[in-house]
Amino acid sequence: MTPTRTENLARWCTALTYDDLPEPVIQRTKSLFVDWVGCAIAGRHHPAIAAIVAFSKQMGPASGKCEVVDAGVGTSSAAFAALVNGAASHVVEQDDLHNSSIVHPATVVFPAALAVAQEKGATGKEFITACVVGYEVACRTGEYLGKTHYQNFHSTATAGTLGAAAAAAKLLNLDTDKMLSALGTAGTQAAGLWQFLLDATHSKQVHTGKACFDGIFAAYTAQSNLLGPRDVLEGKRGLGAVLVPSAPGAAPTIPTAIDARLGQKYSVLESSFKWHASCRHTHPSVDALLKIVEKHDIQMADIESVVARMYQAGIDVLSMSEQAETVHQSKFSMGFVLGVAAKYRRASINDFTEEALRDGEIREFQPRVRMVLDERIDGRFPEEWTGCVTVTTKDGNSYTEDVEVVKGDPGDTLSWSELESKMATLAHYAGITDLAPIKAVMKRVAGLESESNVLGFQF
Amino acid sequence: MTPTRTENLARWCTALTYDDLPEPVIQRTKSLFVDWVGCAIAGRHHPAIAAIVAFSKQMGPASGKCEVVDAGVGTSSAAFAALVNGAASHVVEQDDLHNSSIVHPATVVFPAALAVAQEKGATGKEFITACVVGYEVACRTGEYLGKTHYQNFHSTATAGTLGAAAAAAKLLNLDTDKMLSALGTAGTQAAGLWQFLLDATHSKQVHTGKACFDGIFAAYTAQSNLLGPRDVLEGKRGLGAVLVPSAPGAAPTIPTAIDARLGQKYSVLESSFKWHASCRHTHPSVDALLKIVEKHDIQMADIESVVARMYQAGIDVLSMSEQAETVHQSKFSMGFVLGVAAKYRRASINDFTEEALRDGEIREFQPRVRMVLDERIDGRFPEEWTGCVTVTTKDGNSYTEDVEVVKGDPGDTLSWSELESKMATLAHYAGITDLAPIKAVMKRVAGLESESNVLGFQF
Numbered sequence: 001m002t003p004t005r006t007e008n009l010a011r012w013c014t015a016l017t018y019d020d021l022p023e024p025v026i027q028r029t030k031s032l033f034v035d036w037v038g039c040a041i042a043g044r045h046h047p048a049i050a051a052i053v054a055f056s057k058q059m060g061p062a063s064g065k066c067e068v069v070d071a072g073v074g075t076s077s078a079a080f081a082a083l084v085n086g087a088a089s090h091v092v093e094q095d096d097l098h099n100s101s102i103v104h105p106a107t108v109v110f111p112a113a114l115a116v117a118q119e120k121g122a123t124g125k126e127f128i129t130a131c132v133v134g135y136e137v138a139c140r141t142g143e144y145l146g147k148t149h150y151q152n153f154h155s156t157a158t159a160g161t162l163g164a165a166a167a168a169a170k171l172l173n174l175d176t177d178k179m180l181s182a183l184g185t186a187g188t189q190a191a192g193l194w195q196f197l198l199d200a201t202h203s204k205q206v207h208t209g210k211a212c213f214d215g216i217f218a219a220y221t222a223q224s225n226l227l228g229p230r231d232v233l234e235g236k237r238g239l240g241a242v243l244v245p246s247a248p249g250a251a252p253t254i255p256t257a258i259d260a261r262l263g264q265k266y267s268v269l270e271s272s273f274k275w276h277a278s279c280r281h282t283h284p285s286v287d288a289l290l291k292i293v294e295k296h297d298i299q300m301a302d303i304e305s306v307v308a309r310m311y312q313a314g315i316d317v318l319s320m321s322e323q324a325e326t327v328h329q330s331k332f333s334m335g336f337v338l339g340v341a342a343k344y345r346r347a348s349i350n351d352f353t354e355e356a357l358r359d360g361e362i363r364e365f366q367p368r369v370r371m372v373l374d375e376r377i378d379g380r381f382p383e384e385w386t387g388c389v390t391v392t393t394k395d396g397n398s399y400t401e402d403v404e405v406v407k408g409d410p411g412d413t414l415s416w417s418e419l420e421s422k423m424a425t426l427a428h429y430a431g432i433t434d435l436a437p438i439k440a441v442m443k444r445v446a447g448l449e450s451e452s453n454v455l456g457f458q459f
Numbered sequence: 460m461t462p463t464r465t466e467n468l469a470r471w472c473t474a475l476t477y478d479d480l481p482e483p484v485i486q487r488t489k490s491l492f493v494d495w496v497g498c499a500i501a502g503r504h505h506p507a508i509a510a511i512v513a514f515s516k517q518m519g520p521a522s523g524k525c526e527v528v529d530a531g532v533g534t535s536s537a538a539f540a541a542l543v544n545g546a547a548s549h550v551v552e553q554d555d556l557h558n559s560s561i562v563h564p565a566t567v568v569f570p571a572a573l574a575v576a577q578e579k580g581a582t583g584k585e586f587i588t589a590c591v592v593g594y595e596v597a598c599r600t601g602e603y604l605g606k607t608h609y610q611n612f613h614s615t616a617t618a619g620t621l622g623a624a625a626a627a628a629k630l631l632n633l634d635t636d637k638m639l640s641a642l643g644t645a646g647t648q649a650a651g652l653w654q655f656l657l658d659a660t661h662s663k664q665v666h667t668g669k670a671c672f673d674g675i676f677a678a679y680t681a682q683s684n685l686l687g688p689r690d691v692l693e694g695k696r697g698l699g700a701v702l703v704p705s706a707p708g709a710a711p712t713i714p715t716a717i718d719a720r721l722g723q724k725y726s727v728l729e730s731s732f733k734w735h736a737s738c739r740h741t742h743p744s745v746d747a748l749l750k751i752v753e754k755h756d757i758q759m760a761d762i763e764s765v766v767a768r769m770y771q772a773g774i775d776v777l778s779m780s781e782q783a784e785t786v787h788q789s790k791f792s793m794g795f796v797l798g799v800a801a802k803y804r805r806a807s808i809n810d811f812t813e814e815a816l817r818d819g820e821i822r823e824f825q826p827r828v829r830m831v832l833d834e835r836i837d838g839r840f841p842e843e844w845t846g847c848v849t850v851t852t853k854d855g856n857s858y859t860e861d862v863e864v865v866k867g868d869p870g871d872t873l874s875w876s877e878l879e880s881k882m883a884t885l886a887h888y889a890g891i892t893d894l895a896p897i898k899a900v901m902k903r904v905a906g907l908e909s910e911s912n913v914l915g916f917q918f
Contacts, residue, residue, distance in 0.1 A: 048685050051680040054679070054680070055683065058679055059537065059679070060520065061673075126847045188654065189669060191648050193646065193701055193703075195647065196643075197676045198694060199688055201688045202644075203643070206647065217514060224514065225510055226510035227659075227661045237653040245704035246706075371827045389655060
């Protein structure tokens with residue numbers, strides 16, 4: 001029988017070794033990991049994280065081999081450490097994004113891989129290899145499910161559960177049959193609705209934390225001989241068939257995404273760092289606006305109106321938080337975000353605060369921004385996240401800029417020193433003033449492939 | 460603002476007291492609970508349960524206040540005890556069914572309620588009240604999502620997560636706002652694909668165990684101030700909108716199911732006990748076949764062919780396991796099940812075995828059975844699970860029987876002594892020969908409302 005695409009993917013995952021990895025893949029994986037550590041540090045004070053930590057203390061073991069990045073929380077078993085870290089790293093909207101899959105892979109792959117690597121005593125090389133596998137599965141699953149799935153589901157949660165499972169299964173050295181079971185059990189748990197955006201509730205962190213927990217559940221139970229469906233992606237009642245409704249005009253699934261060019265292209269190299277602290281859908285417009293105001297030295301008060309030309313999926317997500325009643329929603333409101341950018345010529349994590357919500361200038365600017373669907377931009381999405389902004393000034397002039405490559409994208413990636421600067425900002429946001437331990441850990445990650453273990457990521 | 464239906468449901472859940480419960484509701488809840496205990500005992504030796512137990516030992520605490528029904532496994536925290544018990548009680552296909560919602564409520568509501576009641580030291584009355592609440596939420600959610608949802612999702616898993624959350628939240632005495640959060644966080648985790656039926660893998664037990672775990676997660680995190688979306692049922696991006704694709708001709712959601720006649724009708728009174736050990740979709744046909752062969756004293760060898768007239772959802776599910784390659788699949792194969800019924804004039808748990816899979820008489824009978832869609836029967840489903848069977852004998856005679864009420868249905872419910880007999884069969888299946896402790900527990904459940912705690916359900 002011809003193997004299914006899912007089998008091809010599983011076989012590649014189990015066969016991959018560290019020595020197969022091209023040098024840029026190794027380097028980028030370490031950069032993405034360091035970026036993730038910063039995000040996990042920054043998210044520690046959110047009420048959703050406090051609730052999830054409380055659950056872990058109530059239901060999990062008192063301590064364990066696995067570190068919660070927030071040192072104050074202590075340690076736990078792999079599933080609970082990953083639950084907390086996965087939730088915490090998705091709080092501040094600074095974690096990475098894989099464009100074509102519309103998945104934030106870091107926040108689901110690294111927590112699962114780190115916890116299981118700590119539980120099993122894995123080396124730096126084994127950890128890096130498992131993360132590459134996790135990225136590949138999360139991103140390819142997201143690409144396969146596509147735009148229509150993303151309209152209905154938070155793809156980071158659904159595809160992320162499979163990515164977390166694959167990374168964990170790789171660290172457990174599961175064979176191809178058990179890797180398939182892990183993917184199957186992950187797939188049948190895949191969930192995550194956008195409903196939380198409508199009332200600014202906390203599901204976003206639940207989704208990423210639970211993707212980690214559920215992925216680890218899938219991998220460990222597969223190791224213990226629990227059978228998962230063997231083709232949870234393309235099967236007749238699998239994710240593609242059930243979680244991608246075939247409404248008229250809807251984008252179809254992309255089966256080739258599952259197994260095309262395995263080992264020839266790597267999802268870690270296609271993932272973007274987030275430079276701005278707002279929803280990634282606002283970034284092309286932020287960059288375009290910044291180009292305009294910097295080039296023509298336009299002040300916030302000079303601006304009459306802004307038109308942001310966009311792809312539909314961005315409009316869909318951002319329309320749910322237009323009013324920006326909470327800090328989190330304010331990062332998902334195009335008007336608010338462009339107000340911040342026009343005022344400060346940046347959109348950094350420390351610009352989205354309770355005070356900013358009461359900033360009259362930004363609030364007055366907010367309704368001057370309008371999002372408009374652009375068919376050309378929409379046709380390129382999600383392979384390319386582009387944008388175009390037109391600013392009309394009060395003196396009657398009009399300026400337009402396209403943005404093809406956003407800062408942090410693979411075409412304009414962050415340098416190690418930019419990552420250091422981002423890390424410092426995130427640590428500062430978390431109230432950490434002594435940066436020495438963070439700098440030491442960054443140095444250690446730079447040589448992670450030589451480390452005999454991956455312990456020591458608590459701050 | 461007019462409260463949403465979800466708010467009405469949540470408010471009713473938080474307000475309900477034991478004293479509000481009509482006597483038949485209390486009695487039926489105890490009967491359903493005792494029936495569930497038997498199912499949890501019978502499922503203990505399944506490989507899926509062994510794997511889930513291993514996961515609980517690897518990731519959970521070494522012991523806790525909550526009992527796993529299999530005494531050999533010991534105790535754990537509420538989430539893990541419920542995970543294992545929820546999985547175990549859905550192994551042998553003997554747990555109850557709420558017809559109009561197509562949900563098996565016992566296997567998701569009782570494990571969650573029992574574990575949280577043990578954790579909190581709740582009384583028998585508090586436990587019973589929480590179970591009534593859990594049934595109401597699971598069944599009303601299933602009814603709301605309806606037939607089209609069931610085509611795509613294992614409703615026991617999806618609606619069950621909300622039922623488990625509601626029962627747990629009730630035992631935690633959450634107020635209406637937090638009850639809504641618990642339902643919201645449960646809903647955004649709701650998952651469960653039918654893909655496992657196609658290759659006889661183990662997701663069915665994963666679904667029920669994880670529904671319990673995830674429901675408890677939702678309730679405890681809500682208690683700790685994690686906000687869940689407030690209208691996860693009818694919200695624009697909620698369960699009804701996303702998990703019920705509006706394909707042409709598809710059955711719509713049934714919004715009134717969420718909050719109509721709360722406190723006037725009770726889902727526990729509408730739930731059916733399973734008398735036969737096969738998939739519930741086979742039961743109308745089994746009863747009809749038994750009527751025919753008993754009335755006319757027809758032997759298996761006399762039968763030329765059987766036509767089972769059915770509703771579409773039953774054909775959909777049973778078509779996935781027609782070949783009956785495993786014991787579990789054999790309970791989902793109409794040909795196999797009717798073969799067992801024709802041979803033994805029953806379809807008991809001890810009739811579905813590895814030996815039965817190799818039984819030439821049953822295997823030869825299997826292809827003589829044909830399922831046929833009947834529009835009239837389909838139109839009544841899922842409010843009524845009816846069937847009609849025609850047996851044609853080798854001597855050319857033909858006999859037809861309709862079945863309107865299946866044995867175990869609310870209209871023909873099981874007596875306490877029938878429940879005792881079923882319990883004995885289930886215990887025997889699990890290899891338990893000393894029935895004294897089981898009889899003692901049944902006696903205790905009979906007076907559960909007088910008990911100061913709900914400990915002592917280990918065998």
